[in-house]
Amino acid sequence: DTGVSQNPRHKITKRGQNVTFRCDPISEHNRLYWYRQTLGQGPEFLTYFQNEAQLEKSRLLSDRFSAERPKGSFSTLEIQRTEQGDSAMYLCASSFSPGEGYGYTFGSGTRLTVV
Amino acid sequence: DQQVKQNSPSLSVQEGRISILNCDYTNSMFDYFLWYKKYPAEGPTFLISISSIKDKNEDGRFTVFLNKSAKHLSLHIVPSQPGDSAVYFCAASAGGGSQGNLIFGKGTKLSVKP
Numbered sequence: 367d368t369g370v371s372q373n374p375r376h377k378i379t380k381r382g383q384n385v386t387f388r389c390d391p392i393s394e395h396n397r398l399y400w401y402r403q404t405l406g407q408g409p410e411f412l413t414y415f416q417n418e419a420q421l422e423k424s425r426l427l428s429d430r431f432s433a434e435r436p437k438g439s440f441s442t443l444e445i446q447r448t449e450q451g452d453s454a455m456y457l458c459a460s461s462f463s464p465g466e467g468y469g470y471t472f473g474s475g476t477r478l479t480v481v
Numbered sequence: 482d483q484q485v486k487q488n489s490p491s492l493s494v495q496e497g498r499i500s501i502l503n504c505d506y507t508n509s510m511f512d513y514f515l516w517y518k519k520y521p522a523e524g525p526t527f528l529i530s531i532s533s534i535k536d537k538n539e540d541g542r543f544t545v546f547l548n549k550s551a552k553h554l555s556l557h558i559v560p561s562q563p564g565d566s567a568v569y570f571c572a573a574s575a576g577g578g579s580q581g582n583l584i585f586g587k588g589t590k591l592s593v594k595p
Contacts, residue, residue, distance in 0.1 A: 370524070408485075408570050408585030409525065422582055457524055469515045470583070472524030 370473035372458050378479045379448055386444045387476045391460030398441050399470060400433055401457040402426070409457055415441060416463055448480045484508045485573050487586035494593050500558040502589050504571030507552065511573040515583065516545060516556045519568045528569075529556070561593045 371390040379385050391398045397416050401409035412431070413423045417438035427433075430448075435441040445452055455477050459470035486505045494500045504514075512533040517525035531538040531545045531554070538545050544557045558565055568590045572583040 406587065408572070408587050409583075410585070411582045414582065424582075459524070469517070469527030469530055471527065472517075474522065474524045 370458055370460055370471050372456075372473035372476050374476055375474065376477045376479075378481060381450060381480055382447055384444065384446045385448060385478060386442050387456055387458075387478075388440060388442050389458030389473060390440045391458070392471055393439075395460035395462055395471070396438070397461045397463045398435055399459040399461075400441070400443050401459065401472075403455040403457060403475070404453075412443075445478075448478075450480045453478055453480045482507075483586075484511075485571055485584050485586040487569075487571055487589050489589050490587070491590040491592070494561045494591065496563055496593055496595050497560045500556075500561045500565065500591055500593065502556040502558075502569050502571075502591065504554045504556075504586055505552055506554075506573050508573070508575065508584075509552070510575040511584075513574045514545070514547060514554050515572045515574075516543075517570045517572060517585075518565075519570060519588070525570055558591075561591075563593050563595050566591055566593045 373388045399414040400412040403409045411424050412427050413433050415435040418435050430446045433443045455475045457475045459472040461470045484507050515530040516528040518528050519525040529540050529543045529545050531547050536547050547554045568588040570588045571586040574583050
């Protein structure tokens with residue numbers, strides 16, 4: 367297993383376009399998380415899944431954001447009608463549940479630039 | 482309002498000496514705390530954690546101390562090595578270790594000089 371994989375690594379899009387990111391977690395992990403990180407800040411929680419069920423969503427996740435994990439394996443995060451404020455690093459992580467003792471495993475992220 | 486605060490944006494330490502990174506929190510419901518290390522162009526990597534029922538946890542060169550009454554935790558790295566140079570994030574959750582939603586601080590950039 368090569369860890370948590372995120373694609374693409376970089377995405378440049380024009381304002382108003384839709385974008386979709388993919389995350390492939392560690393196969394044995396049943397939990398999958400999405401975070402967003404902007405310059406000079408720590409990661410901010412967006413949402414997480416346990417298997418295919420989306421258990422929690424942050425109020426940061428506006429109506430333009432939607433996440434899915436249809437078969438409890440990979441997940442996609444879609445942003446519709448992108449805005450410049452959406453420019454950030456989008457991080458995916460996975461873990462066992464419960465995960466006490468060793469934290470999440472993060473992917474390397476997808477860097478989104480909205481121009 | 483930041484619930485997890487890392488008030489030092491940067492720290493510089495000589496190789497072989499101790500690095501002490503600090504973190505304060507405001508939410509008394511937090512019961513599980515973690516430290517992550519991040520290199521440029523990579524995702525954060527889990528380093529060490531501590532439950533609120535403990536006041537110390539040690540793993541090799543890394544020790545985390547928790548002072549619940551002061552709502553303060555610290556990460557000690559002894560001895561510091563140049564490869565430890567990275568951004569360190571403190572994170573907290575109220576999930577009792579189930580870690581549904583972690584709240585991160587802004588990070589402290591550690592530079593270890595040879």
